Amino acid sequence: MGDFLQLERRGGVVIVRMDRPDTRNALSEPSQMQEFVDLCAQMRADASVKVIVLSGNGKSFCAGGNIKDMQARDGIFAGSPYELRNTYRDGIQRIPTALYDLDIPIIAAVNGAAIGAGLDLACMCDIRIASTNAVFAESFVKLGIVPGDGGAWLLPRIIGIPKASLMAFTGDTIDAEKALEWGLVEQLCDPQELETRAVALAERIAANPxxxxxxxxxxxxxxxxxxxxxxxxxxxxxxxxxxxxxxxxxxxxxxxxxxxxxxxxx
CATH class of the missing domain: 1.10.12 (Lyase 2-enoyl-coa Hydratase; Chain  A, domain 2)
Structure with a gap:
């Protein structure tokens, strides 16, 4: 697929793995955003694809934006307010619209930390299952910024306004058990079983027309x-x-x- 997204096909199921473990699969490059957009176009055009499983290589699902780039005002965080606005609109904000418009069911297999944009990415999927060592945070406020990729729309629709407000206003991290209790994820499993369980669920779904x-x-x-x-x-x-x-x-x-x-x- 590209440098960031690895694809594996198993019948009607496509497993997509974010492959930048050295940066905890942070979403920090325009090419990464483009890969998600291209993936959705490719999957939409292939009628034989029935379910997608999205996960991350390494210890994290996705750590959100690259904080070092934020500090340096470099990369996607460079430029004037006007330029930054367009960077968001033409960059990371294309991911939620591409995934939202994709008619194929998507399962997020959250293998580790899903922080900031990483949590929002999991929320763009239809079903979330997680390993017992996964953690979640809508952490933007701790960096003095706001959810810039649709989290303010996505998260309340999954866990409700009060709990979403608590996560967004504190920026605090919740563990996998709390995520299950709040309905953020549908099931938990041992880390070594996560992909097997996610693919098994995908195959149950893919058994349908x-x-x-x-x-x-x-x-x-x-x-x-x-x-x-x-x-x-x-x-x-x-x-x-x-x-x-x-x-x-x-x-x-x-x-x-x-x-x-x-x-x-x-």
Missing amino acids: GHALRLCKRLLREGQHMRLDSLLELSAAYQSLAHHTEDHQEAVAAFVDKRTPEYKDR
Whole structure:
């Protein structure tokens, strides 16, 4: 894929690993942002991809921005306020829009620290599972800045306004147990089992028809900002498409025949 994102294909599941362990997979270079955008375009165009698992190599999931670059006002943190505004808009803010618009379910396998933009990146995924040594922080305020990559929109929708406010206003770190209690992650597992568990979950999801998965995710996304009557109209349109797929007919036939369906993504 590139220097930052490593891809591994297992049937309908694509495992994506951020591979910059020396910087704790910090998001600090425009090329990294572009790789995420390119990944989403590539995955969207491949109808055989059913689920994506996102994780990080090394001890961290993603440590957010590079603080040394912030201190030096270098790299993506250089320039005037006007230039910085456009750097965010043309850089890291392209990641949440690209992932949000991607109709493929994404599982975040949080293998370690998910800090700042790293936590927000996990929140851009549909499901989060974590190792027992993972930690999480919406830590921007501790650096005198604000969530610049969509965290103020994403985090409250997952854990609610009060808990999101607590994390954002204190910048404090929570452990994996607290993240599970608050609903930030869906399950915990031993670090050495994390990827196996994440892929197993992905394969359970990928066992379903790809078109239904993509339409279902789109409905869930659109439902976050639509009125009920508008969502029902969209649901009716999507359902009419789904009813006329070969995979739907196969699913019904397999259910009646009490056998395992064989889908062809048609």
